[in-house]
Amino acid sequence: MTTTTIDTSATSLLRFATAGSVDDGKSTLVGRLLHDSKSVLADQLEAVETASRNRGQQAPDLALLTDGLRAEREQGITIDVAYRYFATPRRRFILADTPGHVQYTRNMVTGASTAELTIILVDARNGVVEQTRRHAAVAALLRVPHIVLAVNKMDLVDHAEPVFARIAEEFTAYATQLGLPEVTAIPISALNGDNVVEPSAHMDWYGGPTVLEHLETVPVGTDPSDAPARFPVQYVIRPQTAAHPDYRGYAGQIASGVLRVGDRVSVLPSGLTSTITGIDALGRAMDVAWAPQSVTLLLADDVDISRGDLITPTAAAPTTTQDVEATVCHLHERPLKVGDRVLLKHTTRTVKAIVKDIPSRLTLEDLSQDASPGALAINDIGRVVIRTAEPLPIDAYADFRRTGSFLLMDPADGTTLTAGMAERPAS
Amino acid sequence: MTTAPVTETTDNAPPASGRGYPQLSHLDVLESEAVHIFREVAGEFERPVILFSGGKDSIVMLHLALKAFAPAPVPFSLLHVDTGHNFPEVIDYRDRTVAAHGLRLHVASVQEYIDNGRLRERPDGTRNPLQTVPLTEKIAAERFDAVFGGGRRDEEKARAKERVFSLRDEFSQWDPRRQRPELWQLYNGRHAPGEHVRVFPLSNWTELDVWQYIAREKIELPRIYYAHEREVFRRGGMWLTAGEWDGPKEGETTETRLIRYRTVGDMSCTGAVDSDAATIEQVIAEIAASRLTERGATRADDKLSEAAMEDRKREGYF
Numbered sequence: 001m002t003t004t005t006i007d008t009s010a011t012s013l014l015r016f017a018t019a020g021s022v023d024d025g026k027s028t029l030v031g032r033l034l035h036d037s038k039s040v041l042a043d044q045l046e047a048v049e050t051a052s053r054n055r056g057q058q059a060p061d062l063a064l065l066t067d068g069l070r071a072e073r074e075q076g077i078t079i080d081v082a083y084r085y086f087a088t089p090r091r092r093f094i095l096a097d098t099p100g101h102v103q104y105t106r107n108m109v110t111g112a113s114t115a116e117l118t119i120i121l122v123d124a125r126n127g128v129v130e131q132t133r134r135h136a137a138v139a140a141l142l143r144v145p146h147i148v149l150a151v152n153k154m155d156l157v158d159h160a161e162p163v164f165a166r167i168a169e170e171f172t173a174y175a176t177q178l179g180l181p182e183v184t185a186i187p188i189s190a191l192n193g194d195n196v197v198e199p200s201a202h203m204d205w206y207g208g209p210t211v212l213e214h215l216e217t218v219p220v221g222t223d224p225s226d227a228p229a230r231f232p233v234q235y236v237i238r239p240q241t242a243a244h245p246d247y248r249g250y251a252g253q254i255a256s257g258v259l260r261v262g263d264r265v266s267v268l269p270s271g272l273t274s275t276i277t278g279i280d281a282l283g284r285a286m287d288v289a290w291a292p293q294s295v296t297l298l299l300a301d302d303v304d305i306s307r308g309d310l311i312t313p314t315a316a317a318p319t320t321t322q323d324v325e326a327t328v329c330h331l332h333e334r335p336l337k338v339g340d341r342v343l344l345k346h347t348t349r350t351v352k353a354i355v356k357d358i359p360s361r362l363t364l365e366d367l368s369q370d371a372s373p374g375a376l377a378i379n380d381i382g383r384v385v386i387r388t389a390e391p392l393p394i395d396a397y398a399d400f401r402r403t404g405s406f407l408l409m410d411p412a413d414g415t416t417l418t419a420g421m422a423e424r425p426a427s
Numbered sequence: 428m429t430t431a432p433v434t435e436t437t438d439n440a441p442p443a444s445g446r447g448y449p450q451l452s453h454l455d456v457l458e459s460e461a462v463h464i465f466r467e468v469a470g471e472f473e474r475p476v477i478l479f480s481g482g483k484d485s486i487v488m489l490h491l492a493l494k495a496f497a498p499a500p501v502p503f504s505l506l507h508v509d510t511g512h513n514f515p516e517v518i519d520y521r522d523r524t525v526a527a528h529g530l531r532l533h534v535a536s537v538q539e540y541i542d543n544g545r546l547r548e549r550p551d552g553t554r555n556p557l558q559t560v561p562l563t564e565k566i567a568a569e570r571f572d573a574v575f576g577g578g579r580r581d582e583e584k585a586r587a588k589e590r591v592f593s594l595r596d597e598f599s600q601w602d603p604r605r606q607r608p609e610l611w612q613l614y615n616g617r618h619a620p621g622e623h624v625r626v627f628p629l630s631n632w633t634e635l636d637v638w639q640y641i642a643r644e645k646i647e648l649p650r651i652y653y654a655h656e657r658e659v660f661r662r663g664g665m666w667l668t669a670g671e672w673d674g675p676k677e678g679e680t681t682e683t684r685l686i687r688y689r690t691v692g693d694m695s696c697t698g699a700v701d702s703d704a705a706t707i708e709q710v711i712a713e714i715a716a717s718r719l720t721e722r723g724a725t726r727a728d729d730k731l732s733e734a735a736m737e738d739r740k741r742e743g744y745f
Contacts, residue, residue: 013453043719080608082588085581085633092453094631106608113610224448234466239499247498253463253612258448282462282494290448293455294462294495307470331608345613348470405611414617416607 011087014220017096017111017144019104019135020121025152029121029190029211030084030097036197037212039086080107090216104131105364105379108138109329109419113405116220117146119211120171124157124187127167133174134364140178141327141381141421143401146218147175149185150211155192159202178367184218186211224290228316229257230395230403232347233309237296249280249296250305255347255402257313258290259297267303268310268393269320274301308349310393310403318403319425320391324353326420327362327397328384328408330376336384336408336418337375344388344420346406352389353408359383376418384420397421454640458491461628463612464591465495468573468626469502471616475573475626476533476566479505479524481517482691483648484577484629486524487637490646491628492575493528503575504531508562510554510693511538512672517691520649533569535561552673553696563599566623573616575626581633591630597621634689635714642707654687654705665698689714 020026034040040048045060052061084095096111098104112118120135122128139147149171157163168185175183186195187206194200197212209217237249263276278298279286289295297311305311312318324344330336336355344353361373361382376382386408397404408418451459468475477492479485492501507521525532537557540546546557566574580586590606592614607615616624629637641648659666659682660675667674669681672694686699687710704710 011453012450013456080588080606083580083631084587085631087633087635092633092636110608110610114612221450234463235470235496237496237499241499244498251466251495253459253466280497282458283497292459293451294459294466343617345615347613348467402611405613407610407613407615409615409617413619414615416615419608419610 011089011091012220013092013094014116014215014218015094015096015114016117016119016215017098017108017115018119018121019098019108019111019139020119020131020150020152024121024123025190026121029119029150029152029188029196030095032190032193032196033095033212034084034086036193037086037088081111088212088216093215104134105138105381106329106331108135109142109331112139112142112144113419115142115144117148117215117218118144119148119150121150121152122167122171124151124153124163124167128170128174130365132171133367136171136175136178136180137362137364137367138381140175140180141329143398145181145222147180147183148211148214149183150190151185151187152190154187154194154200154203155189159187159194159200161203161205164206184208184214186214222291224256224258227256227400229259229263229291229313230255230318230400231259231297231311232349232403233305233307233311234348235307236305247298248302249298250311251294251296252311252348253294254289254291256291256400258288259295260288261286264314265299265311266314266317267305268312268317269391270304270309272301272303272305273314274299274303276300308347310347312393318393318395320393321425322388322391323356324386324388324392324394324406324420324422325425326384326386326406326422328376328382328418328420330378330380330382330418332415332417333378334410334415334417335375335377341411342386342417343409343411344386344392344406345409346392346394347403349390349392350409351392352411353386355384355408356387357385359385383423384418386420394422396424398424454636454643457632457636458494458640460612460631461488461491462495464614464626464628465492465575467614468575468616469496472573472624474569474571475503475575476506476569476571477501477503477575478577479507479521479532480577480691481507481513481521481524481649482577483637483641483652484579486646486648487632487640488575488577488628489524489528490644500529504533506533506535506562506565506569506571506574508535508558508565509537510558510695511536511541512554512670512694514649514651514668514688514691514694516649516651520647533565535565537561554672554693555696558693559599566599567597567621571623572618573624573626575628577629578627579632579634579637580627580630589627589630591627592616593625593627594618595623595625599623601625635711638707638711638714642711649691651688651691653707653710654685654702656683657686657699658682659684659686659699666701667696667698668694670694 018026048064049060051064082097084097086093098107098111118139122132151164151167164187172183187203188195195210199210231252231254233250234252237251239247261276266273277300279289280296281289338355338358340355342353344351360369360371361380363370395404404422406420407416409416537554540561578586590609618624658669660679669675675681687702688699704713
């Protein structure tokens with residue numbers, strides 16, 4: 001037996017996404033990350049080598065690692081997001097691999113919705129282009145906490161520091177304007193593997209981390225004490241057995257913040273109040289629990305609570321509203337029009353809703369607003385005003401990624417139409 | 428209260444973040460996410476069922492479901508697609524588990540379909556592809572509207588593109604181009620009568636995560652996952668178990684080897700690996716060092732063609 005071991009003790013998990021067109025070398029970067037971190041196993045590599053040979057290619061085409069489906073291979077189309085997994089001794093990674101195709105916006109929005117970091121690729125020869133600005137705008141809109149600017153193809157610009165410095169500076173200035181929190185710029189050559197997993201021998205002037213080092217060390221998760229607690233009730237647990245005749249627990253996943261036994265809480269939208277008397281963390285009684293733990297809450301009073309309700313500290317409860325203003329990304333070929341009747345899914349609650357107004361559509365190229373477009377087509381980002389049939393305890397997405405987001409669905413066939421991010425009330 | 432938060436839900440006390448709330452370990456995050464998915468299905472569907480093969484992934488799924496609804500019983504029944512070529516240890520494990528938790532077990536039997544002529548044995552003797560018809564007919568007959576599977580996205584490239592909630596039409600077909608985009612943790616389970624949703628709570632787990640979780644939670648597995656001596660023979664580059672399912676054939680010779688299984692499936696196409704890993708720690712060390720994927724090492728049917736898994740999934744297979 002081999003003596004190679006990897007540390008299998010507790011590690012953290014980073015979800016990240018990539019953005020960039022095919023020409024920027026995204027597939028090569030992803031293939032390189034998987035290959036050089038030894039996450040591609042022998043049989044997978046063999047399959048890629050065979051497929052490459054069958055296509056008459058000399059070297060194994062690492063991009064084939066990420067082209068999975070028959071339809072994709074046969075028709076050269078790419079079907080939105082794919083999820084890739086790899087691990088190092090320090091961390092586990094889930095990569096939302098979004099194809100750089102025409103449908104970039106909806107795919108990137110999907111990938112970025114769960115990402116804590118986005119890698120935006122640019123070609124060193126072209127620098128910051130329209131597409132780069134688009135990617136940055138989407139990352140800002142989705143509130144992705146960390147951004148990596150990977151300046152690729154440094155080998156084609158003689159590994160020149162001034163080229164990198166100019167691009168990094170221009171992008172950082174633009175990112176600041178968008179309100180992006182943090183940008184880490186890394187000069188790489190995905191093709192040759194420079195600064196992807198191993199430090200480059202050609203760019204002595206660069207003293208920063210490689211892409212993988214940065215992915216391994218960037219802080220993940222937010223401080224739970226930064227935000228008030230939000231607990232959407234998913235399911236009421238009532239065993240009604242001899243051992244537990246009176247047990248009534250509210251099951252859910254803590255969406256943000258910290259919950260403690262003894263906390264005074266409100267139940268929205270009803271506004272009833274009670275006190276937490278117990279927290280059951282998957283079979284273990286706890287005094288305190290925090291996001292993103294799945295737990296079951298026990299309350300002092302026998303109040304009427306069901307799926308779709310939100311339990312939250314009384315002192316920091318959101319206001320409920322039937323008028324939701326939001327920035328949305330439209331995901332479906334069927335356009336979203338003023339007057340459309342839809343279903344709105346917010347946390348664990350689904351309510352009827354109507355699109356009252358579409359005041360503007362965002363032009364991603366220059367971030368200008370196109371007034372009163374009347375409808376949103378697939379991949380459009382715009383502002384909408386929605387009236388809901390029941391009041392919702394909805395937060396601003398800027399403050400709460402999970403309780404500030406929602407989906408619009410077609411009531412006839414359940415199709416997912418639109419992804420929404422609620423805005424702060426104007427007043 | 429200003430007492431320090433309890434750290435016992437985390438594996439080892441990973442680096443603290445912020446004001447003393449430990450970063451949850453990757454296993455805690457994956458566990459919370461899977462439990463969330465189970466509870467979403469319980470809240471949104473009428474007749475969910477858990478596909479249970481007695482393999483490690485479905486065993487972990489059931490363990491998570493038990494935790495998600497404790498102290499109440501799991502509000503789902505189990506469904507086993509019995510190929511007729513199962514390992515006896517696995518059937519024994521299945522029946523003990525069902526009894527221990529007071530669950531209801533549905534069985535869709537491939538052998539029954541062959542016996543009454545509705546399915547025909549394949550020339551290569553492999554029964555895995557034959558599971559699709561009994562499975563989809565059972566789903567329709569019992570009107571299951573959500574079917575949990577233990578599939579992981581790291582298993583196979585077609586699965587890398589599958590959603591956590593995967594809508595199937597009335598023929599149980601998967602259309603990769605008609606998938607709903609899945610954002611945040613907002614899972615859309617809306618479906619028309621006759622359609623159902625396949626749900627994959629272990630989507631974001633890898634083989635190693637599953638094993639580490641089994642170790643952490645001290646979950647019992649069928650013995651065939653650990654090294655033992657067995658009569659096997661070589662076919663298609665793999666060690667197959669000799670048995671009444673028509674193996675070995677003429678020209679194939681059996682020998683006794685020290686082996687274990689990385690996956691559990693139909694005996695006719697699930698290969699064993701040479702191994703002396705007799706404890707879970709040894710199994711984890713072996714997998715961490717392996718240069719072959721789970722499926723690459725042990726599944727004959729995935730090698731039938733470059734898109735074998737995708738083609739079967741389109742027809743309704745898991």
